[in-house]
Amino acid sequence: MCWRAGIPDRTPDLLPMRLHPLTSLAAAGSTAVITTAAASLPLSLAVIGGALGLSAVGGTLRRLLPAAVAVLVPLCLSLLVLHGLFFPEGQIILAQWGPARVTAEGLSFALERVAQVSAAVLALLVFSFSVSVPDLVAALSVKGVQGRFAFVLASTLTLLPAITSRLERIRQAQEARGLVIRRGLLHRIAAFRLQAVPLVSALVEDAAVRGAALEARGFGGTGPRTSYRDVPDPVVERWLRILLVLAAAAAVAARLWLAGG
Amino acid sequence: MSSPSLTLPSPAPAAARKRRLLEILGALAIAGTYIYLVLNQPADITGGPGSASALIALSGFLVGAVLLIVAVLPALPTSTVVLIPVALVLNIVLGQFVGSTLVPFYLDAIGTVLIAVLAGPAAGAATGALSSIVWSFFNPTVLPFAAGAALIGCLAGVAARHGLFRRFYLAPVAGFATGIIGGVVSAPVAAFVFGGTSGVATGAIVSAFRSMGDTLLAAITKQALISDPMDKAIVFTVVAVLVYALPRRATLQFLFVRWHRVLAGRNSGQDS
Amino acid sequence: MKTSSALAASIRSFAFHDDDAPVLRGVDVSFAPGTYTAILGGSGSGKSTLGRLLAGWLSPGAGGSLAGHLELAGTRLHFNGTAHDPRIDPARWGEWVGFVPQDASAALSTVRATVAEELAFSLENAGMDRAAMREAVERTAGMLGLAGLLERHPGTLSGGQLRCLAIGCAVILGPAVLVLDEPFASLDTTGSGELALLLRKLVAGGTAVVVLSQVIEEVLLEADGWIVLDAGSVAVSGAPAELMAAPERLPTGIRRPVANRNFSMPASGAAARLGSGAAAPALELRSVHFSYPATAGRGRKARATSGKAGGYQHSTVLQSIDLVLQPGEIVAVTGPNGAGKSTLLRHLNGLLQPTSGSVLVNGKDIAGRPVGDVAAYVGLLFQNPRDQLFERTAAREVRFGLDRRFGAAEAAERTAAALAAVGLSGAAEDHPAELPASGQRLLALATVLARRPPIIALDEPTVALDGDGLAVLDKAVRSAAAAGAAVVLVTHDVPYAHSVADRLLTLDGGRLPGG
Numbered sequence A: 001m002c003w004r005a006g007i008p009d010r011t012p013d014l015l016p017m018r019l020h021p022l023t024s025l026a027a028a029g030s031t032a033v034i035t036t037a038a039a040s041l042p043l044s045l046a047v048i049g050g051a052l053g054l055s056a057v058g059g060t061l062r063r064l065l066p067a068a069v070a071v072l073v074p075l076c077l078s079l080l081v082l083h084g085l086f087f088p089e090g091q092i093i094l095a096q097w098g099p100a101r102v103t104a105e106g107l108s109f110a111l112e113r114v115a116q117v118s119a120a121v122l123a124l125l126v127f128s129f130s131v132s133v134p135d136l137v138a139a140l141s142v143k144g145v146q147g148r149f150a151f152v153l154a155s156t157l158t159l160l161p162a163i164t165s166r167l168e169r170i171r172q173a174q175e176a177r178g179l180v181i182r183r184g185l186l187h188r189i190a191a192f193r194l195q196a197v198p199l200v201s202a203l204v205e206d207a208a209v210r211g212a213a214l215e216a217r218g219f220g221g222t223g224p225r226t227s228y229r230d231v232p233d234p235v236v237e238r239w240l241r242i243l244l245v246l247a248a249a250a251a252v253a254a255r256l257w258l259a260g261g
Numbered sequence B: 001m002s003s004p005s006l007t008l009p010s011p012a013p014a015a016a017r018k019r020r021l022l023e024i025l026g027a028l029a030i031a032g033t034y035i036y037l038v039l040n041q042p043a044d045i046t047g048g049p050g051s052a053s054a055l056i057a058l059s060g061f062l063v064g065a066v067l068l069i070v071a072v073l074p075a076l077p078t079s080t081v082v083l084i085p086v087a088l089v090l091n092i093v094l095g096q097f098v099g100s101t102l103v104p105f106y107l108d109a110i111g112t113v114l115i116a117v118l119a120g121p122a123a124g125a126a127t128g129a130l131s132s133i134v135w136s137f138f139n140p141t142v143l144p145f146a147a148g149a150a151l152i153g154c155l156a157g158v159a160a161r162h163g164l165f166r167r168f169y170l171a172p173v174a175g176f177a178t179g180i181i182g183g184v185v186s187a188p189v190a191a192f193v194f195g196g197t198s199g200v201a202t203g204a205i206v207s208a209f210r211s212m213g214d215t216l217l218a219a220i221t222k223q224a225l226i227s228d229p230m231d232k233a234i235v236f237t238v239v240a241v242l243v244y245a246l247p248r249r250a251t252l253q254f255l256f257v258r259w260h261r262v263l264a265g266r267n268s269g270q271d272s
Numbered sequence C: 001m002k003t004s005s006a007l008a009a010s011i012r013s014f015a016f017h018d019d020d021a022p023v024l025r026g027v028d029v030s031f032a033p034g035t036y037t038a039i040l041g042g043s044g045s046g047k048s049t050l051g052r053l054l055a056g057w058l059s060p061g062a063g064g065s066l067a068g069h070l071e072l073a074g075t076r077l078h079f080n081g082t083a084h085d086p087r088i089d090p091a092r093w094g095e096w097v098g099f100v101p102q103d104a105s106a107a108l109s110t111v112r113a114t115v116a117e118e119l120a121f122s123l124e125n126a127g128m129d130r131a132a133m134r135e136a137v138e139r140t141a142g143m144l145g146l147a148g149l150l151e152r153h154p155g156t157l158s159g160g161q162l163r164c165l166a167i168g169c170a171v172i173l174g175p176a177v178l179v180l181d182e183p184f185a186s187l188d189t190t191g192s193g194e195l196a197l198l199l200r201k202l203v204a205g206g207t208a209v210v211v212l213s214q215v216i217e218e219v220l221l222e223a224d225g226w227i228v229l230d231a232g233s234v235a236v237s238g239a240p241a242e243l244m245a246a247p248e249r250l251p252t253g254i255r256r257p258v259a260n261r262n263f264s265m266p267a268s269g270a271a272a273r274l275g276s277g278a279a280a281p282a283l284e285l286r287s288v289h290f291s292y293p294a295t296a297g298r299g300r301k302a303r304a305t306s307g308k309a310g311g312y313q314h315s316t317v318l319q320s321i322d323l324v325l326q327p328g329e330i331v332a333v334t335g336p337n338g339a340g341k342s343t344l345l346r347h348l349n350g351l352l353q354p355t356s357g358s359v360l361v362n363g364k365d366i367a368g369r370p371v372g373d374v375a376a377y378v379g380l381l382f383q384n385p386r387d388q389l390f391e392r393t394a395a396r397e398v399r400f401g402l403d404r405r406f407g408a409a410e411a412a413e414r415t416a417a418a419l420a421a422v423g424l425s426g427a428a429e430d431h432p433a434e435l436p437a438s439g440q441r442l443l444a445l446a447t448v449l450a451r452r453p454p455i456i457a458l459d460e461p462t463v464a465l466d467g468d469g470l471a472v473l474d475k476a477v478r479s480a481a482a483a484g485a486a487v488v489l490v491t492h493d494v495p496y497a498h499s500v501a502d503r504l505l506t507l508d509g510g511r512l513p514g515g
Helices: A002-006 A021-038 A041-058 A061-085 A104-130 A133-142 A147-176 A185-216 A235-260 B013-040 B051-075 B083-099 B110-119 B121-135 B140-161 B170-194 B200-211 B216-245 B248-252 B255-259 C047-054 C090-096 C115-125 C130-144 C159-171 C189-204 C218-222 C240-245 C268-276 C299-308 C341-347 C394-399 C402-406 C408-421 C437-449 C467-482 C494-500
Strands: A093-097 A100-103 C007-016 C024-031 C036-040 C064-072 C075-080 C097-100 C177-181 C208-213 C225-230 C233-238 C283-291 C316-325 C330-334 C356-361 C378-381 C455-459 C486-490 C503-506
Touching: A021 A041, A021 A104, A021 A133, A021 A235, A021 B051, A041 A061, A041 A104, A061 A100, A061 A104, A061 B140, A061 B200, A100 A104, A104 B140, A104 B170, A133 A147, A147 A185, A147 B051, A147 B083, A147 B121, A147 C378, A185 B083, A185 B216, A185 B248, A185 C090, A185 C097, A235 B051, B013 B051, B013 B140, B013 B170, B051 B121, B051 B140, B051 B170, B083 B110, B083 B121, B110 B121, B110 B140, B110 B216, B110 B255, B121 B140, B140 B170, B140 B216, B140 B255, B170 B216, B200 B216, B248 B255, C007 C047, C024 C047, C024 C233, C036 C047, C036 C189, C036 C218, C047 C064, C047 C097, C047 C177, C047 C208, C090 C097, C097 C159, C115 C130, C115 C159, C130 C159, C130 C189, C159 C177, C159 C189, C189 C208, C189 C218, C218 C240, C225 C240, C233 C240, C283 C341, C316 C341, C330 C341, C330 C467, C330 C494, C341 C455, C341 C486, C378 C437, C394 C402, C394 C408, C394 C437, C402 C408, C408 C437, C408 C467, C437 C455, C437 C467, C455 C467, C467 C486, C467 C494
Parallel strands: C036 C208, C036 C225, C097 C177, C177 C208, C330 C486, C330 C503, C378 C455, C455 C486
Antiparallel strands: A093 A100, C007 C024, C007 C064, C064 C075, C225 C233, C283 C316, C283 C356
8 A cells, every 4th residue: 555655664764963852853843834934935945955865864765755755746736737727816828728727826826835835744754754753752751741642643653554464464364254355336335344344343442452451550640750761862952942943933923923014 | 557549539620620721722722713814814825925824824723733632632531542543543544545546535534533432522622633743744734734633523522422423324414514614624724824735636626616716715615615524424424334333342431432322222223 | 367368359240331241240259469379261251351350450330330349458449330439540450460461462552662661661650760660671571581572672572472571561560469361372382381480480479370261271280279250150169189170060161171192193094085085185285385575675574574583584484285185074284383384274265375386176276366256165264253253243244245145045044054053043143242252263163154165274273262162163163074074274282183183284394294
């Protein structure tokens, strides 16, 4: 299935210098926000180039590209078709077929949007493909952000690949029982039900066992928590994070002030 | 020898009030952002880069979604929390798969609606918001739709509480209504943040309305009114099929299901 | 004298929500520190429910309604099944009572990247400082033989290692009581021995160890006492020697070890008779080779799998397998774990295609034919029955797809016959997922039997079956064979294979001598 390519790896290749996961998150987030706020084509293009370069240096480009393509290609196509062909507000008409008019304004609007969204998407993807999820989870728990959010994130990323092998097992077991998936929409829908029911009930049942296990191991507790994994967090990075967040906030404020004024 | 306390204390009302306050704030942030965007109908949407509206849409909806998560997540029982990743996996796998086909649907809310039916509107809202945030880990374009997803989860829970999953034919009706509301709320995000839709099939529908001279927001809202109600009707039906296929012992472990008699009894109602 | 027990329970009744009949009735148990108790009972006797209640994994109120009391660490909690009942704090309860469920992998947190962190999960939640955590993790890992695996990802462990990890997670806080649900199931002799040694150590250290089991394993004979459950009540209890001396007092649901002495080839006459017959073989494998493609494509995934396989550098699983199966013949294939037994079975209906060689069913090569079509001739039963079941009642499950092939009248007849053959006629309207584990396997068997395929292939048929279930399976397999079906079963249970098969083959190093 195509989405398999899009799951970030959980064992990142080592960057020459390893940032605290929250620092890279802050960097990616503020880059995305500032690019959106600036809404300038050159900046967007620069961020796209920077993100791709950073990913290449970090050695994650080969895994990042398929995910980025899966997300961005339909979006870009959709925007280019939509605004390239139909832009009633456009004045400069380059070509016309029936109701479809290619306008200069439409094309440039589409291009700007594509660049802006791609920049934000790539900045965030560079983060998720380079971060070590265990480190991120440990950092989140230490930081007092609800350990529950960390649990949901990490558990989802663990279950995602597991579910494919589980579906495959169910499909094999059912074929061995003599179920043939025939052509046609109705048959496909019926086959979907046959596979979804055991999948979902097994997942719900496993979750019930896991819930009991985690509660018995103190997951529901509200007291102070510690972390076995040691994620170093230098003071410099703490200041850097604050700086990045302030820069993003300033960019947003500036844009809103400009728009209002 | 002093014996240890092995029982849970009753929940403190003060904490519940604080959470309620956060919930209301989150809902207000989402509603306020939507009303502002629709009333102002920023003219710059297709004229300029439009990023001021994009920023307002993004930050208003995201802040609302995050407030909802902060309010709800700590209060959920562990049995619900461990189910949320399962729901997210269902959302993401189906959503990513359907999104890559040429079907103008999303089917990315099956897990959210499942949780809402089993654990109630608050859990559903949190799951919807979490789903967008976690999915954005490898598809950042879904992040801005967090508030819309939370709304779907909340409405599904309300529908379940009022017995709309007790009769099999009512589930798609509830889904249809939920889809109308959800679609209308999500449309400004698509319009202001992306300037269009993220799928090719949905983009084609928007193009059709644009060719008739609609504004971008109007065209996307109309597209949402075509896609979303059908999509949610399908999702609600699928979830109804799934919850009735689950063993009764599994569904009845959820207090919400027991208290509000969400599902019909074994021998009454739903049976083909 | 109350203080002499680490954990005690007096259960007048316990029922799940919406169930009329209580699962447990009149159960009084008490476990003293430093004792070893086995709770025996067939599938569906209520022993897992009892175990989870004792361990606080099944909270009275949320999970069902309990009338009676539980007593732990000198605190007695009374329950009447009303809203005023105390609510157990599972975290505090878990500090005193550790529990290891049947499916050890479901007990893992799924959010920890190494075995060490998984072990430390409960310590983290208790707010222990890092140095103390490391010390506790090392101590526990040393005790369980996990010391070499501390940096591995839990997802890459084998089944036996996972069970060890789950036990480690249960004992790391040093609970006074440890409850284990079917810990010996699917462990080989070495594994059982190691686990028994570990339990002895814990008992010597003062822990009250409670083992739930549906099989009288040899290692359970050394327990201080047995409590035998039948239909939710204590049928009998006492010392193992005393109860073994009067086996008629034990319910038939409890599986006894098959006597290992009669290792003469059974029914060799039958095999010879069938072998000499000129009838066309039902199934034939001709020099089947199979190796997993040495992929370079899925980089990480391929690395992870090959790492899991450990010593297997070459990915060849089966080498020149020849096997001829006559109608009416029962053949058992045994072999150590990882020998390729399940891989062999998957070739019989085309789920896996041989790299070279051919598989002939009824004299026809099945290469390229859809599995769903071959399934009309080869009924294959997997280890995990839940993957195959998807309907709302057992009867609908068996009947699925029969209407289209045989018409309504015959479908109904076949459904009833298949359910009767596995002893589930009384459970026809039950939800498959709510049947006990043994019943689920039998139901999956019924779905295969109803189609009356000429070849039946069974993957580890004895796992999860209790005594009654095994008897039913045995009868069903023999009568299918008597009706002319060829049966192949792969199992690690050599005594059972001896007792049922006409021919016993051993798969070792990918070869099947004598096939």
